[in-house]
Amino acid sequence: MAQVPDFLKQRQADWAELEHICRIAVRVNNRPTAEMVCRLSELYRAACADLALAEAQQLSPEVLDYLHRLVGQAHNVLYRHPQSLPRQWLRTLFIDVPTTAVRDKMIWLSFAVFWGLFLLTGFFSRQSEGFAGAVVGRETLDGIEQMYSGSFSEEYPTIMAVGFYIVHNVGIALQCFASGALFVLPGLFVLVFNAIFLGTIFGHMSQTAQADTFFEFVTGHGPFELTGICLAAGCGMRLGFSLLETGDLTRLASFRRAARQVAPVLLMACIFFVLAAVIEGLISPSGASLETKQWVATVSTVALLAYFSTGLLAKPNHG
Template sequence: MNVAKLLEKRRVDWTELERLCEAMELRGSTDSVSPKHRGASGVARFSSLYRAACADLALADAYQLPPNTVTYLHRLVARAHNQLYRTHTPAPGGWFRILFHEAPQRIFNDGCVRVATLVFFGLFALSMVMGAAEEQFPGFAERICGTKMLEGTAESFKEPLAVRPEEYTARAAFYIRHNTGIGLQCFAYGILLIPCLVTLAYNAIVLGATFGYMSRDGIEGADHFFEFVTAHGPFELTAIALSAGAGLRLGMGLFYTRGLSRVDSVRQSGRDSVPVMAASATMFILAAFTEGFLSPSGAPYLIKVAWSIFSSGMITLYFVVLGFPRHESDGGSLVRTARYADLVDSRLSADEGDGDAT
């Protein structure tokens, strides 16, 4: 029997263990799954499936199955372990693990995040160039944003930035609410894919056209405008792209089920999108505090530029260094697969001999 047949045979038990874990997480017992999972029989079945999954994980680790299968089994075993030996004591390191381990790994390898990033920053840069090049693209920014809006933006930055310190907290609270609203909108529309991409593209084009217009020669208030947006721009723009990527991941689960039921696929995609959305929310909060306290302050522009460079470097470090795959090279995958297949055949023969399906 080859590896694919073994995985298909074992996947039935893995799916059952997932359902039991979900029932225990939501209701504290396995009674709601099916009549055979009620009471002591449900606990016994859960324990049996947990032990079998541990054995499968040991084999997968020893014979180096494809990384996605090993990762799935690691998560399934950990999830079952937490329910079997759960305690009411909160884990203070849970959010730290999500933000600094799961999130960067997910972001680096998630195709939906890549698509959202390319769409947002690509359209933003293109719109900014077209908005600034008035001779080559006359009236582009005015058609996108409206003349009244652009003139109002320029008007609001005529005076030097000098917000009173007592206003900082109120501004930070406002920007947290405003920025979070943008992120939630992109995330919520992601379930339908197209509305999410349209919202993301719209925000990218409008922002890019505004930046391009303000960078033209002779626009009054341009210096103050860029002094204001420099500090918080990296966090805010990145957070918008991440929230859209998390939403797209959720939508992909609805339309691309990978052999699961549609409900299970959406549920799995939702779990996959949680670390991405957690990183996005963190960056929205950092952007809001920067926008409320540093951006409108009278601090020297050099300090704001330095903070922007520092935050951009930290974002790059977060995505690339923490997110870079840590799996071993697959150069010997054919040999490992053959060795694993041999072990699988011997194990299945033993299972069929004693009638044990697991």
């Protein structure tokens, strides 16, 4: 840029800052913080004054062109049209949600507790003949064994089954979420119960004559359903923890802030449950081969890993 008079030289740092904020504002994977937006307004007004002063002083065309472009860029950032609703939702679900999930300690705790207990009880259930009966009851085990004593056929899958599983699965999500919102511990209890129950059943069924039929049924929809349980429970515990750790906010304000953060994550958990229900109603009980169902589970797992990996790559939004 051409020589700038001394009375404008002190403004160059602010111009550089304004450029930096504008660059952040137009990135896809990042957004300016609330503080940056306030600072942007302040710097924009100052840049307009600088431009008027530069024009009055008849500075070089290079300086005037730079200030015109800077003011125009800041104006477009401040007064641009908001994103369309579909684009906002896509950004929320595929950028903000995984970013929030992978950075939330309560969600990490939820996954750690669930999978830790699931694997532990599954191991004990396989190793000890009486463990499963002591945990869930012999009557429950007999009922599950009876349920998977037959073979699958093409007559099983129905849209009615999908509807039933959607209602059932979303009910589990809301139960995990709502109990966690009650000061964390009730939600932790529900999570622990589900982990122990499911882990025990999986471990026991792996040792029975119905093992092949059982795992053929649960393999396809398992990734989405179990991930949904952990997400929903983590959201509830985050909400409950906001009542205990409020920072400088009132309990109500802390609760509202946490609710805004976890609501999209809970929505994605429900979407996972719906996807699990579709697989559970149409594919899991069908006559499709075990290899096909394993392929569905593999694709689901890879999709989940890729989805949450975007949260590790994206920069957190503090706005």
